[in-house]
Amino acid sequence: MATGISGYSSYIPRLRIKKEDYAKAWGSFQAAGVSEKSVMGFDEDILTAASKVSRRALESVPLAPAKVTRFALASTTAPYLEKLLSGTVLVNVGMPSSTFASDHTTSTRAGTEAFVSGIEHVKASPGGVAVVATADAPRASMWDPIEHPMGAGAAAFVLSSDNLIAEVEGYASFAMEHFGERFKPAGDETLHDLNVKKFFASSFTTCTTMACASLLKKLGTKPEDYAHVVIQQPDAKTPGSVAGKLMFNDAQMASGLVSVNLGDLGAASTTVGLVAALDAAKVGDRIIVISYGSGAGSDAISLKVVSDRKPVPSFKTQLEKKEYIDYIQYVKLKGALK
Amino acid sequence: MAHVSVPMYWRTIPQRYKMVGQKCKKCGAVNFPPKGVCKYCNASSEFDELQLSGKGKVHTFVLIGAGGAPPEFAEQMKAGGSYPVAIVELAEGPKVIGQMTDVNPKDVKMGMPVKAELKKIYTEEGVIRYGFKFAPDQEGK
Numbered sequence: 470m471a472t473g474i475s476g477y478s479s480y481i482p483r484l485r486i487k488k489e490d491y492a493k494a495w496g497s498f499q500a501a502g503v504s505e506k507s508v509m510g511f512d513e514d515i516l517t518a519a520s521k522v523s524r525r526a527l528e529s530v531p532l533a534p535a536k537v538t539r540f541a542l543a544s545t546t547a548p549y550l551e552k553l554l555s556g557t558v559l560v561n562v563g564m565p566s567s568t569f570a571s572d573h574t575t576s577t578r579a580g581t582e583a584f585v586s587g588i589e590h591v592k593a594s595p596g597g598v599a600v601v602a603t604a605d606a607p608r609a610s611m612w613d614p615i616e617h618p619m620g621a622g623a624a625a626f627v628l629s630s631d632n633l634i635a636e637v638e639g640y641a642s643f644a645m646e647h648f649g650e651r652f653k654p655a656g657d658e659t660l661h662d663l664n665v666k667k668f669f670a671s672s673f674t675t676c677t678t679m680a681c682a683s684l685l686k687k688l689g690t691k692p693e694d695y696a697h698v699v700i701q702q703p704d705a706k707t708p709g710s711v712a713g714k715l716m717f718n719d720a721q722m723a724s725g726l727v728s729v730n731l732g733d734l735g736a737a738s739t740t741v742g743l744v745a746a747l748d749a750a751k752v753g754d755r756i757i758v759i760s761y762g763s764g765a766g767s768d769a770i771s772l773k774v775v776s777d778r779k780p781v782p783s784f785k786t787q788l789e790k791k792e793y794i795d796y797i798q799y800v801k802l803k804g805a806l807k
Numbered sequence: 808m809a810h811v812s813v814p815m816y817w818r819t820i821p822q823r824y825k826m827v828g829q830k831c832k833k834c835g836a837v838n839f840p841p842k843g844v845c846k847y848c849n850a851s852s853e854f855d856e857l858q859l860s861g862k863g864k865v866h867t868f869v870l871i872g873a874g875g876a877p878p879e880f881a882e883q884m885k886a887g888g889s890y891p892v893a894i895v896e897l898a899e900g901p902k903v904i905g906q907m908t909d910v911n912p913k914d915v916k917m918g919m920p921v922k923a924e925l926k927k928i929y930t931e932e933g934v935i936r937y938g939f940k941f942a943p944d945q946e947g948k
Binding site: 483511513514516517520521557560563792801802804 | 824887908927937
């Protein structure tokens with residue numbers, strides 16, 4: 470039986486900061502291709518954002534929260550390092566306490582990790598319904614240039630075998646040992662990065678191309694079969710650098726390149742990109758999603774759109790609803806002033 | 808600080824996280840937040856649980872500015888500036904007090920439709936206190 474996405478939603482906080490404000494503060498803005506990025510309000514975190522998108526995703530089907538049998542939450546920015554995170558969302562949304570809930574938190578690959586675990590649940594449990602919520606607002610020291618691209622956003626999916634918008638055709642993964650790039654040692658509050666571009670690029674390229682190539686081989690599909698290509702977006706240039714190696718072109722990447730306006734969405738990067746691509750897709754379109762997480766690993770997921778049902782509010786509506794803040798306000802909201 | 812202990816907060820999670828109210832078995836009025844005795848008929852302490860929709864409209868509101876915030880909200884005020892606090896008339900009848908969120912304070916109007924959303928209220932004893940605030944209800948528009 471076909472399984473896939475029965476409902477989905479995104480949430481983009483309304484606050485934005487422009488690259489010009491960074492340049493004014495630091496002399497330059499080191500987030501290639503990013504023109505502005507989204508910022509969470511003082512009273513938001515990944516759990517409030519995940520609650521909001523999970524509700525919206527269920528309403529888009531529509532499906533009662535009581536029907537959910539699996540909940541997977543993904544973020545790299547957990548408000549607690551130890552304590553179940555998904556329980557907060559479960560209670561707010563009204564999903565049953567018997568739902569198997571899991572937290573995926575240690576790399577930006579967490580979003581697809583949660584998505585794949587949701588799909589595996591639905592495949593293994595006939596009649597099962599999984600909600601996958603990805604929400605992130607990654608943070609680093611304001612002194613570190615890796616902080617520049619970090620934005621905020623969330624996306625959620627209802628996965629089942631009924632009432633599909635897009636069928637999941639298959640997925641493939643690649644994981645290996647890599648270090649020195651985007652890591653947070655235990656007990657440390659800030660993210661570390663050696664900032665060696667080549668070192669990062671070799672890991673990013675290896676993981677994403679291996680995951681993608683093995684998926685295409687498994688499904689017998691070709692790069693040109695995909696109308697929409699979503700690749701992990703630590704900035705707005707990096708995904709393009711591997712797209713070429715995978716024989717994807719800019720036109721295929723256009724619908725899901727959300728980092729230009731939102732920045733690096735961490736564990737929600739490819740999932741918000743997927744929402745943007747689903748909003749733009751026509752029935753019959755194929756979408757491929759390729760995530761990356763430092764450490765390192767990648768998941769590639771192939772989807773085929775089977776219905777033109779589009780949830781509201783659309784990704785575009787939220788993209789246009791914005792209010793700008795300056796760098797001082799940004800630093801205060803990020804809690805970077807101790 | 809208006810101290811609410813962790814166990815006391817925990818006991819009120821259904822009303823704070825998902826707006827579970829109560830319907831008086833005697834007079835049928837909806838109480839929110841939940842009460843020991845119905846505040847409308849003062850004659851019954853028997854209720855049915857009722858999941859509120861979280862929707863309502865702004866009955867009236869005030870802006871809390873510099874120096875006006877209680878200690879638990881002082882940091883929020885310093886980081887984000889003045890914030891609106893509203894009395895919201897819920898669709899089911901009760902009027903409740905709550906902060907407004909996801910809105911520019913100057914866009915808040917009496918009568919505007921709002922809906923409750925889970926937000927961080929404040930942090931005490933290392934525990935993030937989540938609860939509802941009211942956001943403009945204009946989704947999809």
